[in-house]
Amino acid sequence: MRLSELLFVTLREEPADAEVRSHALMARAGFIQKLAAGIYVYGPMMWRVLRRIEGIVRDEHDRAGCQEMLMPAMQPKELWVESGRWDRYVSEGILFHFKERKGSEVCLGPTHEEVVTNYVRSMVQSHKQLPVILYQIQTKFRDEIRPRFGLMRGREFIMKDAYSFDVSADAMAESYAKMREVYRNIFTRCGLRFTPVEADSGAIGGSGSEEFMVDADTGEDAIAVCRATGYAANLEKAVSRITPPAQPENELAMHLEDTPGAKTCDALVELFPELPLQRLLKTVLYKASYGDREETVAVMCRGDREINETKLLNHLGAVGIEMADENLVRSATGAEVGFAGPIGLADDVRLLADQSVVGVQGFLCGGNQTDTHYLDVYFGRDLEQPETVDFGTVQAGDLMVDSDDVIEITRGIEVGHIFQLGTKYSEAMGANFNTEAQTLEPMWMGCYGIGVSRVAASAIEQNHDENGMIWPLPIAPYAVHLVQMKAGNEAQDALAQEIHDKLEESGVDVLWDERKKVSPGAKFKDADLIGVPIRIVVGRDAGDRKVEWGLRDGEGREVRDADEAIVAAIQMVQESRR
RNA sequence: CGGGGCGUGGCGCAGUCUGGUAGCGCACCUGCUUUGGGAGCAGGGGGCCGAAGGUUCGAAUCCUUUCGCCCCGACCA
Numbered sequence: 001m002r003l004s005e006l007l008f009v010t011l012r013e014e015p016a017d018a019e020v021r022s023h024a025l026m027a028r029a030g031f032i033q034k035l036a037a038g039i040y041v042y043g044p045m046m047w048r049v050l051r052r053i054e055g056i057v058r059d060e061h062d063r064a065g066c067q068e069m070l071m072p073a074m075q076p077k078e079l080w081v082e083s084g085r086w087d088r089y090v091s092e093g094i095l096f097h098f099k100e101r102k103g104s105e106v107c108l109g110p111t112h113e114e115v116v117t118n119y120v121r122s123m124v125q126s127h128k129q130l131p132v133i134l135y136q137i138q139t140k141f142r143d144e145i146r147p148r149f150g151l152m153r154g155r156e157f158i159m160k161d162a163y164s165f166d167v168s169a170d171a172m173a174e175s176y177a178k179m180r181e182v183y184r185n186i187f188t189r190c191g192l193r194f195t196p197v198e199a200d201s202g203a204i205g206g207s208g209s210e211e212f213m214v215d216a217d218t219g220e221d222a223i224a225v226c227r228a229t230g231y232a233a234n235l236e237k238a239v240s241r242i243t244p245p246a247q248p249e250n251e252l253a254m255h256l257e258d259t260p261g262a263k264t265c266d267a268l269v270e271l272f273p274e275l276p277l278q279r280l281l282k283t284v285l286y287k288a289s290y291g292d293r294e295e296t297v298a299v300m301c302r303g304d305r306e307i308n309e310t311k312l313l314n315h316l317g318a319v320g321i322e323m324a325d326e327n328l329v330r331s332a333t334g335a336e337v338g339f340a341g342p343i344g345l346a347d348d349v350r351l352l353a354d355q356s357v358v359g360v361q362g363f364l365c366g367g368n369q370t371d372t373h374y375l376d377v378y379f380g381r382d383l384e385q386p387e388t389v390d391f392g393t394v395q396a397g398d399l400m401v402d403s404d405d406v407i408e409i410t411r412g413i414e415v416g417h418i419f420q421l422g423t424k425y426s427e428a429m430g431a432n433f434n435t436e437a438q439t440l441e442p443m444w445m446g447c448y449g450i451g452v453s454r455v456a457a458s459a460i461e462q463n464h465d466e467n468g469m470i471w472p473l474p475i476a477p478y479a480v481h482l483v484q485m486k487a488g489n490e491a492q493d494a495l496a497q498e499i500h501d502k503l504e505e506s507g508v509d510v511l512w513d514e515r516k517k518v519s520p521g522a523k524f525k526d527a528d529l530i531g532v533p534i535r536i537v538v539g540r541d542a543g544d545r546k547v548e549w550g551l552r553d554g555e556g557r558e559v560r561d562a563d564e565a566i567v568a569a570i571q572m573v574q575e576s577r578r
Numbered sequence: 579c580g581g582g583g584c585g586u587g588g589c590g591c592a593g594u595c596u597g598g599u600a601g602c603g604c605a606c607c608u609g610c611u612u613u614g615g616g617a618g619c620a621g622g623g624g625g626c627c628g629a630a631g632g633u634u635c636g637a638a639u640c641c642u643u644u645c646g647c648c649c650c651g652a653c654c655a
Contacts, residue, residue: 012604012616013590017648028589037647145579148648263655284654299654306654323653338655366655393654485614521615528615539614548614 001478003513007044010526020218022460023150025469029530038147038155042453045530048477048509049456050158054137056189056474057160057450064182066133066162071115073139077105079114083428087291088319096141096155108141113425113447116163120443121431127167130433130443131175135162137452151457152413153220158453164446167433169422172444176208176420179448183212183416190455191472191576193462195412197223198233200310208420213412214458223412224394228405236310239390240398240407244359245278251362252376260371263338265303268364268373277303279363281377283340285324285332285349288316296324296332296349299391300342300365302356308393315352315389333368341366341374343383354391413458414451421445460531463553469531470552473576478511479503480569481532481552483523485539487516492542499536499547499566506570528552534572536565 011028018024026032031046042050058068077097080086089095089110097107109115116134124130140159147155164175180196187194192214199211211234213223224238225231233239262268265280280303288295297316301307313321326337332349333340342351342365357379367373379385396409425431426442435441456475463470473479480503484496496512503510511532513523520539527535537548541559549565550557560568 009588009605010616011589016584016590019649034647265655282655301654303654323655325653329655333655336655337653340655517613519613519615519617521613521617524615526616537614 001511003511004515010529018150020149020152020461021464022152022457025460025464025529026150029469032151038144038153040151040154045477049471049475050452052475053190053452053455057137057186057452060182060186061135061162064178066135068136069134070136070138071112073109073141074106075109075115077107079118080107083114083425094142094144096143110140110142112161113163117425117429117431120165121429124165124433126434127436131164131166131171133162133164133175135160151453154453157451160450160452162448166444169444172420172446176418176446179418179446180210183418186450187212187415190459190475192459195223195225195232198237199417200234200236210418211414212416214415214462215410216413216458216461217411218461219411219413221412221414223410224407225410226400226405226407229400229403231400235394235409236308238394239401240394241401242356242398245276248362254374254377254382256367256372257375258371259373272364275364279360281357281360281363281365283342283366285329285340286312286321287324287328288318288321291319296328298332298340298342298345298349298351300353300357300386301392302360305354305356306393307354307391312391315391335368335370339366339368339370339372341368342386343374344368351386352391353386353388355388356392358388413454413461415455415458416450418448419446421447468529471531471533473533473572476533478509478532479573480508480510480534480536481527482510482512483527483535483537484512484514485520485537487514492538495542495545495562496538499538499562502566503569508570508573534569536569
């Protein structure tokens with residue numbers, strides 16, 4: 001492709017609203033253009049990248065026996081009421097929905113469990129038709145609370161979603177295992193460094209679930225990993241072991257102390273410097289909602305630990321939880337915010353404890369009166385230890401549950417998520433099949449998502465330098481950037497044309513910069529910015545059939561014979577497709 | 579949802595406090611020169627200053643309303 005014939009515009013300055021590198025670079029290079037918050041135009045160059053990623057996704061799915069299809073983006077409310085998700089998605093505000101002409105309500109699909117289940121329940125009647133795995137690549141819509149980071153968290157984005165249907169839990173697990181392999185292959189082929197992690201299944205529901213995280217410091221998700229054992233889990237889900245603090249030297253009677261203004265653990269530590277932070281138990285109040293009712297929940301937790309709201313939410317089985325506001329704290333504790341404790345809470349408050357309190361004795365906790373705390377409190381003696389569950393957030397340095405290996409915390413970008421849904425949707429929506437024994441049973445489902453546009457953004461987050469993007473060859477918009485120094489020079493024109501033609505004939509996509517009146521410096525800057533992985537420069541040695549060969553990441557720069565360069569490029573491209 | 583900030587040629591910004599009819603850099607167009615890391619000179623085109631209403635002889639600038647965008651926060655007691 002001749003660059004002079006493309007709609008190709010690069011900016012010297014970064015757009016003011018770009019926060020992460022991938023966003024800034026893609027915008028500068030004209031790959032994307034913002035239309036509204038979290039909504040982007042994919043330019044021709046970007047679309048080439050997305051199609052490459054889609055190609056790999058398709059190839060791996062098809063190879064595993066999955067079948068591609070396409071479902072509507074517009075979905076009737078009725079389906080979502082059937083699955084029971086309408087109210088939750090609407091109240092969380094992430095569903096784009098509207099009334100159509102006749103007044104019935106419609107949403108723009110954020111995901112397609114309902115539609116695919118509806119489709120399959122009428123298409124599949126017999127166990128003989130199972131298993132089946134369907135997938136599609138399509139634009140999804142989510143009215144994110146706060147879209148940001150360019151393509152990383154948009155309100156409209158491209159997603160591949162797949163759904164498996166099986167006759168039993170075991171068969172579902174087999175499909176799931178197959179898809180896990182498909183995912184590993186896809187991300188490996190895309191040239192990404194990634195970590196599969198155990199995950200919480202969230203609003204989609206279900207049991208087993210793993211996320212595929214692209215390793216990146218700018219990632220929105222925190223991950224707990226243990227190098228020794230290979231354990232890796234999303235922080236929402238991660239579990240660990242911590243050791244209880246030393247027991248107090250002598251047992252004193254519980255008593256109330258004045259702690260004026262000491263509303264935080266930090267303030268209390270200053271007030272009682274001899275007391276270790278681990279022997280300070282905070283009590284955090286939450287408002288849990290269950291759709292039809294609400295409940296106030298108090299959770300005790302060690303002063304040096306933090307509560308994991310996802311674990312709490314899951315344990316409670318609530319639709320949502322949020323930190324209690326000032327008024328609720330006052331009515332539950334009788335005190336201002338900052339003095340909540342387990343003793344003397346209002347009757348309707350449910351008291352729980354995180355496992356970090358296990359073995360803590362002689363501790364400090366809130367007095368449920370403004371400006372007071374209890375000191376030297378003992379479980380068993382002064383109060384019953386409340387129901388104790390793991391509600392804690394893993395911290396760097398924690399130990400594995402079943403070994404003495406240490407856990408560390410890293411960050412990643414979630415590009416894929418696979419779930420075992422079980423029969424949640426098939427039961428709710430009556431997606432049943434006839435068994436060999438002539439009984440009717442719900443299908444066992446799995447669902448599997450890949451953020452295609454996010455894969456592109458995370459590839460740049462992982463591969464760039466101060467000059468621009470560096471695309472992994474398998475997903476690069478072009479494989480070879482042919483930079484012609486001086487357009488109009490006879491020898492250069494002839495050699496560049498020849499290289500271009502030979503590469504294209506071999507199926508290698510070439511971007512040929514033959515722009516006139518553009519200085520060599522500008523051409524190099526543009527080439528660096530758009531990050532095509534292989535670069536061949538046709539310049540002053542064109543008469544001798546010599547070119548400069550180099551990779552965008554700076555490797556292997558040398559003067560080569562033109563024919564050698566052609567062969568080398570073809571070979572690299574072919575290798576990258578395996 | 580709470581707080582803060584910003585909307586001025588395609589992009590990045592100044593001008594707003596102290597009203598007088600819009601400017602700079604990049605990009606773009608024409609010509610000449612230039613050609614291995616964002617070339618030089620000369621000439622040129624393009625903006626009802628987010629929108630609506632108000633104050634005024636006069637509004638990018640002051641007042642009111644509204645829309646959009648960005649950032650931070652959403653309280654670990």
